[in-house]
Amino acid sequence: MKPKIIVYKKVDQSVLEYLQNTCNVVYFEQLDSLNYPEFFQELKDAQGILGSGLQVNKDFLDRAPQLKIVCNASVGHDNLDLTELSKRGIMATNTPDVLNDTVADTIMGLILSTARRMPELDQLVKAGQWGSKNEEKWFGLDVHHKVLGIIGMGGIGSDIAKRAHFGFDMNILYHNRSRNNEAEQKYGATYCSLEDLLRQSDFVCLMTPLTPQTEKLIGKREFELMKKTAIFINGSRGKTVDEEALYHALKTGEIYAAGLDVFVEEPIKKDNPLLTLENVVTLPHIGSATYETRLKMAMLAAENLVVGLRGETPPNQIKSGVIA
Ligand SMILES: NC(=O)C1=CN([C@@H]2O[C@H](COP(=O)(O)OP(=O)(O)OC[C@H]3O[C@@H](n4cnc5c(N)ncnc54)[C@H](O)[C@@H]3O)[C@@H](O)[C@H]2O)C=CC1
Numbered sequence: 001m002k003p004k005i006i007v008y009k010k011v012d013q014s015v016l017e018y019l020q021n022t023c024n025v026v027y028f029e030q031l032d033s034l035n036y037p038e039f040f041q042e043l044k045d046a047q048g049i050l051g052s053g054l055q056v057n058k059d060f061l062d063r064a065p066q067l068k069i070v071c072n073a074s075v076g077h078d079n080l081d082l083t084e085l086s087k088r089g090i091m092a093t094n095t096p097d098v099l100n101d102t103v104a105d106t107i108m109g110l111i112l113s114t115a116r117r118m119p120e121l122d123q124l125v126k127a128g129q130w131g132s133k134n135e136e137k138w139f140g141l142d143v144h145h146k147v148l149g150i151i152g153m154g155g156i157g158s159d160i161a162k163r164a165h166f167g168f169d170m171n172i173l174y175h176n177r178s179r180n181n182e183a184e185q186k187y188g189a190t191y192c193s194l195e196d197l198l199r200q201s202d203f204v205c206l207m208t209p210l211t212p213q214t215e216k217l218i219g220k221r222e223f224e225l226m227k228k229t230a231i232f233i234n235g236s237r238g239k240t241v242d243e244e245a246l247y248h249a250l251k252t253g254e255i256y257a258a259g260l261d262v263f264v265e266e267p268i269k270k271d272n273p274l275l276t277l278e279n280v281v282t283l284p285h286i287g288s289a290t291y292e293t294r295l296k297m298a299m300l301a302a303e304n305l306v307v308g309l310r311g312e313t314p315p316n317q318i319k320s321g322v323i324a
């Protein structure tokens with residue numbers, strides 16, 4: 001009999017068909033309060049789940065006694081309690097690398113749109129307010145030849161460095177848990193302490209995973225260290241930043257602007273004070289969201305699931321306690 005699995009995220013038909021070759025697939029295009037009861041009913045005898053964002057913790061796993069594998073269709077895996085999973089002998093996988101270029105493109109988009117104030121200018125033109133009198137009011141800051149500080153020089157950080165170095169002649173500083181020789185040799189990146197990076201960078205780009213060590217990594221003190229002209233970009237997870245401190249830094253001119261793809265609460269609440277600021281460019285956690293890349297991520301997650309359920313080691317197994 002084919003093992004039962006649950007896909008809890010909208011995926012391409014080709015991914016479903018691939019999974020159906022070896023699995024009995026229960027498909028939820030998305031989870032909401034209406035279909036949660038049905039989802040948890042199905043979970044009771046499911047051997048695998050594939051999707052992203054669900055909090056897989058002790059309570060969740062108590063409701064999934066047959067589970068053998070949890071496949072995130074994302075590289076981030078802060079939603080998974082790896083200790084609890086490994087205690088129960090349940091495999092966990094993610095989708096690294098296939099999204100690096102796409103997320104790096106998004107980050108460059110945030111860098112350019114904050115520095116050159118593109119969303120504000122778009123609104124101005126569309127509102128029929130394109131005049132010559134106020135032209136200088138809308139001037140922005142150069143990106144090329146500036147200093148870009150990348151915190152978290154992993155797969156995505158390196159692809160941001162590549163674009164910044166070759167495309168924009170930027171000087172790259174980075175802070176990471178360990179030295180990244182490839183980024184140093186190929187993109188001229190210079191390793192430094194977090195404090196030096198914050199003091200010297202024109203653009204500070206946060207690209208670490210969310211872990212106990214990176215939660216609120218950037219807060220009041222870190223914003224105070226940044227240049228007044230600094231632009232802060234967050235593409236990691238909302239909780240890596242103290243949002244109140246960020247609001248204060250932007251409101252008081254401690255930093256120039258911010259470009260944010262991620263927030264503490266997602267979707268962000270309409271009354272979040274950050275949304276009142278002109279010097280913030282926001283995106284709805286869309287870093288990897290192109291048709292091509294989302295398909296690659298879903299297919300990679302599906303391949304991991306099939307291999308894992310075959311009793312073999314999936315290519316992107318996340319190992320508890322392994323530090324990059
Ligand atoms: N906005 C979006 O749509 C997306 C966001 N992400 C986020 O980006 C994160 C990074 O993704 P990848 O580059 O693929 O991961 P990666 O594992 O290749 O790179 C992460 C880097 O962060 C470094 N790091 C970890 N903890 C650190 C610390 N305390 N201080 C300094 N450096 C630290 C690691 O050494 C590693 O080099 C993901 O975990 C996810 O949270 C990933 C994809 C899309």
Ligand SMILES: O=C(O)C(=O)CO
Nearest residue numbers: 073074075076287288
């Ligand atoms: O992959 C991730 O971690 C994301 O945030 C979505 O692509």
